Amino acid sequence: MGNKHKKPMVLLVLALLSLALAGCWDLWEIDDRGIVMAIGIEEIPPEEVLQTQGLERQLIESTNERALKITYQFAVPSGFAGEGSSGGPAYVNLGTTALSSEVRLRGLISTQSSRKGDLTHLQAVVLGPEVCKNGIYCVLERFIRDPGVRRQISIFVTEDDVAQVLDVNNPQEPMPALYLVSLTDNEDWANRMPPDMQLGEISRRIRENAVYVVPRVAAGENSLKMAGGGIFHGDRLVGWLGELETNAYRWIIGEVDTAPILVAAPGSKGPRRTEGYLAENTQSIRSVEIVDGQIKLKVKISTEGTLVERQIKEVVWSNEALAEVKKALANRVSMDTKVLIKKAQEEWRLDLFGFGREVEKKYPQLWKEIKDEWNNLYFPGALVEVDVDVIINRTGTKR
Amino acid sequence: MNSPKDILTSRQLLVILISTVIGVQVFIMPRLVVEAAGRDGWLSLVLGGGWALLAATAAAYLASFFPRQTPVVWFSHLLGKWGGIALSLGFGCFFLFVAAEVLRLFTDMTQTYLLPRTPSEIIMITFLLSIAYVVCHGINPIARVTLIFFLFGIIPSIILIAVFQGKVNFGELVPVLAGGIAPVIRGFLPAYGDFGGWGIIVFLVQFMDTPKEAVKGTAVGMAVIWLFFMATFIITLAAFGPIETQYLLYPVVDLIREMEGVGGFIEKLDLIFLSAWILSVFVTLAVCYYVAVLAISQLAGIKNIAVPVYVGLPLVYLLALLPQGYKAAEGLVGYLNYTSFIFSLSVPLLVFLARRKIKQGGVSDGEQT
């Protein structure tokens, strides 16, 4: 063997090399790419839509599409890498107005950017309140479908101006998009942030018509704040979850990494003194049970952690004092969570916590009958039982 | 010591089998199965994989009756002249279609994730030429190349999926059988079809010096594939849930793209994975095409395989270009699954015939078991 096959091989190599001269269909150099780091989407209020003229106005009226204001955050690599030396900004925000079909928007932004927009490094999408209220699926669909866009990009909602969120000059992190994403990494230290909500996850929740919480960001002078979240049902924003509510929410869904619990120190007089406890290892099990024909939602939380603060002077712990503190801590958590569940049952009438899935797992036949009325009827009417177990592992450097 | 021409060891057979069956269909497999069977798809996979394992092992057992004889010969021996020709032709055409299908799915996926604007013709031609280059050298270089690509391509893929570190929730698997047994049965065919590549066994055993070992090799290989498919399916379902999985065109690719790497150390694993994936598709396509060409050229009595290899290329190319759009291309998958299932049904019959022939004393071709 050997020789007789040499000819095809040589021909093949030659053919491939000649293709190299003719081809390069997908060649798109990195320096011709406008790397889009973040996108902000906000709906233009109807009164502003009325101000548009010409063909655009006609289009909006004829297609009945929503008019959006999109802010693209492009990375400026030289500003990003050359820290100090060039001193230029690391990003540039370009905004444009158009209909909700984003495909057209990509072309649109290229009318302003010196480089064609490349979405493969998209890190975050910030959604304004209006667009959330009117449904996000038709806005996000384009990203979900794009093979270049990852399912991991983080989605945020804001009550502020989207453009303002994307234009925060933070000296620690020169690029607002990366700043946003880096905030999500802190959720294990800050329990008031809801869990990071990513595009893929949202796509799935929308399809399942589930209820979920998307982190909320607020723009400050040169900083962003991520705390609390927007409650979505399907693809629509239906309410806001406050910061402390988010804390309780995380306790229920069992996503607590480290969470502080503050309780009044037992026996303290005068100005209030507190005990600080940091939950470090928490499990939360949700389950449902049918008791006397009534659905009962059960949350079993068990947590281990450290006492980090005690503002009263009696330093030495007695067993009784410890038990008392433990009880107070448990009460605190169960109170918070009960309040939140009650609010979900009564005010929002939405199963934020995925109890429905527990019903489906345990009583699949029952679930088929009640699933359409779950959020409206069965979830609000269900009994709630919260059981919290607190273990104090360490007490810091003091006794 | 240096292996003479056209001899397969049972280890090589094992590697070829695993690499071939884990082809491209695995990337759409969870979707097809979930579509039919919902959460209980893994039960369909248990059944489909089990059936494929039985069929493949039986086929290896059957082929081991006829050491160093081409299936074309022993098909005729068992089924009469015309029956044998029809079956061989059937196998040849089946694998020709499988090759075309694999090529088409590969091209679609490459265009989706890597080269959106490169013409599909160019991708197909370059890939086919590379395949012809190895296929015309015969089974031995294919086996060797397979081993290399197995080490570089398939094992990393398996490891990647095994150490998957995304958000998975195995609670997605319950409730079991909420919809009764019907969805599981409906999922059987798509689940079985993912193992459809076992048919290569029929044509590969002839190269083995000790065909008896093929039975064990096949069983082990199919079991490995079975486990791998089950793991892939379960992890995909656990990561995406049954509803989202149905909407993902290539759920397994999305699964890999969700991965953060080991401990978030490497940010993106796509590049490694997609490279490994191209290697594994290469092996699948090469083996399927080889078997197709082998079946047809043995039927036609052509000794030198190189000419049919180059003649067949345009055929595969045209067949691959034939379906309009990915939907039509996937429609072909359904037909291939049916065909493969029919083949699997014919195996027990053939085994029965073979045993009877041997009992009757017609042991002239083939040793006793």
Next chain:
Amino acid sequence: MEYKAKGDSKVKKPKKIERKTHRQEIYEGNLNQEQKADRELWPDLTHNIAVLKGRLGGSPDIVFHEFVMGVDEIEACLVFTDGLVERAVVTQDILRPLEIDVPMLEVQSEEKILVDIDGLVTRLRQRAIQSAEIRKEKKFDVLIGAALGGGVVLLYGDQEEALIISAPGWPSRGVEEPSSDTLIRGPRDGFNETLRFNTALLRRRIKDPGLRLESAMLGKRSRTEINICYIYDIVNRDVLEEVRKRLKKIDIDAILESGYVEQLIEDSYLSPFPQVQTTERPDKAAAAILEGRVVILIDTTPFALIVPATFVQFFQSPEDYYERWLIGSLTRFIRYIASYLAVFTPGLVVAAVAYHPGLIPTKLTLAIAASREGVPFPIVVEVLLMEAAFEFLREAGARLPQSIGQTIGIVGGLIIGDAAVRANVTSPLMVVMVALTAVASFAIPSYSLGIGFRMLRFPTIFLAATFGIYGVVLSFILINIHMVTLKTFGVNYLAPFTPYQFSDWKDLMFRLPWKTMVTRPVYTAPQDLVRQKVADSEEGDNEQS
């Protein structure tokens, strides 16, 4: 060549004829004998001398020393090439005994020693000439060959046979440390240009009677001696037979270096991969022989050839075996990684930067984009430019005297690299990449394989520039298919990697402890597999697969 007449007619044919007649004149100028005169000696000394003189021409370095010996004053003549023989041997050991000692002996013993050639040979051997090698010969061709190859031809009386006394003494290097294949730990001696020294170095290492050397002459004009070395009861007979067959087929005018032979006997001349291993190290050659391979030593070059040479062999360095196994394994593993880096890094960089920035981490993308800011060339051009620049530097440094070579390195590497980045002609990333691939390609012990890898990186770059990562993988696929189909002397090039030979993997990616290396590599199919007998294990369990 020396007959090439300049300014001749441009027609080819007459020129050829003229050359032939010219040559015949020289041959037959002084004699009118029949054709046989050209082949064998005549019982006529003057005539024989005339024939030799005629054949050898009047070259001043060829000495015809005529003298008389014995009491009978028999005429004799020594023919040798000045500079190729040891002068002291000629005078002290040949002329002195013949002219003085033998006559005295004859006088004393009253016995004619120098009458017939057999007597002469025995006597010379026993008493007179202290040279090790004496042969009788009657063919002119052989005599001439001997006279030109460091032998002394003794024409004597009117005999039909002459004696060839070997007294080689040509200018030669001593045994020095080889400049390629340098090791930190290991013997310091290296082959040199003298075949006999080289065989001696081998013998010194393997004192086994089974070590056989087969001599052959290659090159019609250069008459280079080559020796095929192997151990009789280990070597793979098929390979040996193949080597003999291929060497026999060589019909070339001259062998000036082992590269001639290598390229004439290798399997595929189209392959970028070396299929014959070369070494300057006798220890490496000895190790190869002990593994059942065949070593071809060639006179006038210090480079020995080792066949069959498989891919993995080029990743092995003698030091892997001299150092402890962990170190050996680590370094070898590093070499494999280096080989991938050397071939695929530039292609991967092109693919990642020009096609799939989406598939690399974001911060890395931004860093690359920032470093490419202001560079006027597309990445492919930049990569090619830098790779070409590196090749220029390497070539310039390699051919220059050592002191200037270092300057080139500094000028090229530091000044040009730094200045090019400052001038925005190239990006720092590219300099890093080129340096990385260059260093990686030099981390492979075999220079020729390193060059092969460096060559392969260019098609890879082109494919990457056309198809992105798909192109890189395509290149990987094609390279692998090529290697898989490649054979070297009947052994698969990728053995034992594939065809899978697990028992040989002890010395593949890693070098396992010596205690576990009980067998020789199976894939070279030696006759005797057992390399060592481990005290607590039977011989039987060495045989596997």
